Amino acid sequence: MTNTLHRYGTAESFADDYIVFATPSNGRNEIGSLPKLKRFLELALPFKPVNIGDPVHGGSLRPAKDLHTSANWKRDTTPNFRAVIDGLDEPASVVAIFDNQAAAEQFLKVAAEADLGLSINMSASVEGAVECCKFAGITRHSVGYSLGFEGATEKLPNTQALALSTMCGHGMISSSLAKKMIDWVKEGRRTPAEAVTYMTRFCSCGVFNPVRAQRILEQARTKME
C-alpha cells in the first residue's frame, strides 16, 4: 500500500525525512530477490539510517513479548538493525529511513550502482527527491503525488498528533497514543527520546522516523499547533 506517501506536513517539515525502499514485484523479479533485499539494507547501514524494516517482521525497535517488570525502570531502547536484516526471510518491501539529505542521496547512488534489479523508490518532499536523483545521476521513472487528506477532516487530531501518527501509514500508531505522548512530554513525564520509542514499537514495517518524531515532540512541548 501507500504506507509512506501520506505523511502529514509541509515540504520543509520533511527536511529530516527521506525514505528509500526496495520492492520486489510478484511475477517479475521476486525470484531470488531475498539476498538482494538484504544487500539493499546492508548498503544502507554505513549512511546511518534512523530506522530500517520490513512489513513482515517490523522495524529496528520491536515490542517484546516477555518483558520483566524491571523494564518499567530500565529498558533497552537500542535499535537492532542486524535483527532486521538477519530476520528477513521472504520477499517484501524493505525500507531505510534517513534524517538528512546528504545520507539519503549518497545511499541512493550506492544502491543504484549496486544494480540490484529491484524497484527502488524514494518517499520524501518532491524537491528533496528530485535533488537526490540529480546527485545519484538517476532519471526519475514515475512519481506518485500525495494530495493530502480530504473529506471529514474534522475527525482528525491536531496537526502535531497527525504528523506523528501518519509516520506509520498502516495506521498502527494511533492518534490517541500520539496525543498522549505530546501530553506526557509537556508534563515532563517522559523525554521526547523516551516517548518516541513507544510509538516506534507500534510501527509494523519500520517506516516510522524517530528523529523527526523527536523534533515534533520538542516543538509541541512549548507550542501546540
Add this chain to the structure above:
Amino acid sequence: MGAIYVDPVIKRATINRDECVECYACYNGLSTEHLNPSIVRSIRKFFQIGRLRFDPEPDVCPTAAFEPDELQWPRVVRRAFSDPRATHESTGVQGRGTEEVKTNDVTHRVQQGEVGFTIEFGRPGVGVWLRDIQKMTWALAKAGVAFEKKNPFTLLMTDVATGTLREDVLNEKVMSAIVEIKVGVERTEEIIRLVHKVEKQVDTVVSLGVGTRCDEHGDEKIVAPILERLGYTIERAKTNMGLGKITNPDAAKAESKVEPVGQSR
C-alpha cells in the same frame, strides 16, 4: 479507532466490537509482562484509592490480556484491510496492499499520458465502513472508470462494471481501503472533482494519491500543473527511480499468473 475502553459496570477493559477493525495493533504492538491479573488490579486499586499515580510504560500490557479471535467471514475482511501483518492465507483476501507506482518500472501499469489514482478511505486512523466506499465506486463506475482488476478492493466487487460490492461485507469497518483506478491524463480534473463531490457523502477522511510517468528527462510537467491549478500544494511524493528489472526466468509466463499486479507487503 478508540475501540478499547474500561466498562464502568464490570470495571474491565472492553473492546467495542462494532468499532474494532481487527488491526491487531493491541496484540502485535504492545509488549507484554504476563503478570497475575488479580495482583495488577489490586495494585491499581490501591494507587487509585490513595490518588497516587503509577507511571508504567504506556506500550506494555502487564497481564498479556489480548488474545486474537478466530475470525470468520465476513469479519475477517476487517483484518485483511486493517492488519498489515495479516497473511492472505489467514484471511482469504489479498490484503489492502497495492504496488501502484512503486513497481511501475517493471509493471508499466501507468504509462505516458495516463494517471493512476489511489483513493484511500479511512486513512489516517479514522476507519471506514465498506458500505460508504460503495458510494464512490458506484459514482466512478457510472463515470465509465475502470477499476484496477487486481487491486484487493476490486476483488470484493460482485459487479466490477457497476462498482457493486458483495452484500455480506458492506457492514464491515476497516482501517482503510484503497480504490485504485487509471484514466487518461485529460480526465484528471474530472476525476478529482468527482471525488470531491462524493466524499461529502462519506463520513470519513480520504487520502488521495496521483501517480504518473515522468518524461525521458525525468521531469513531470503535465499532471503537477493540473493539480496546482485545482488548488493543491504538492508537499510530498513517492518517486520511482526506474531501476527495476524483470529478472524472473520465465517472466512473460509468470506475468499471466494469478498473482496480483497491485500486491505487495
